[in-house]
Amino acid sequence: MALYYNITKLNEQKGNDAIxxxxxxxxxxxxxxTKLLKLEKAISKKKYDKVIKHVSKLNKFLVLFEIDECVEYAEGLLMWADNQGSKKSIEEVFKVYKVRIEKALKEMRKDFKIVLPIM
Structure with missing residues (x-):
């Protein structure tokens, strides 16, 4: 049983097709x-439009995989970008967001036996 994600919606959407x-x-x-790396760079350079783009793309999957706590952090990142806040004010939010997504990714790699080349 997955701790950091849920594929119930995905199962429904894909008709339980394992492939x-x-x-x-x-x-x-x-x-x-890829998006986490780009997001981190965009935050450090205060490229607010890029932050919105990357968070929005990730958010679709976070909702699909029911990684709900990350959806809340994503909203915080989007608000920060909309308000063009200071880098210091968002660093902790991003750190938690990234760690939680990475935990889900690690679990997915293990559960689905995913081996990706090192970039």
Missing amino acids: EIKNSVVEFVVLAE
Whole structure:
């Protein structure tokens, strides 16, 4: 049983097709790793439009995989970008957001036996 994510919605959406489910999980793992790196750079450079873009893309998957606590942090990141806040005010929120997503990714890699090349 997964602790950091839930694939109930994905099962319904894909008709319990194991191959389609795994493909969606792999897509999320690859996308999330890339987007987290880009998001971290965008925050450090205060590129608010890029923050909104990356968080919005990740948020679709966070909702699908029911990683609910990250959805709340994503809202905080979006508000920060909308208000063009200071970098210092968002660093802790991003740190928790990133750690929680990484825990889900680690669990998904293990559960679905996903091996990706090192970038």
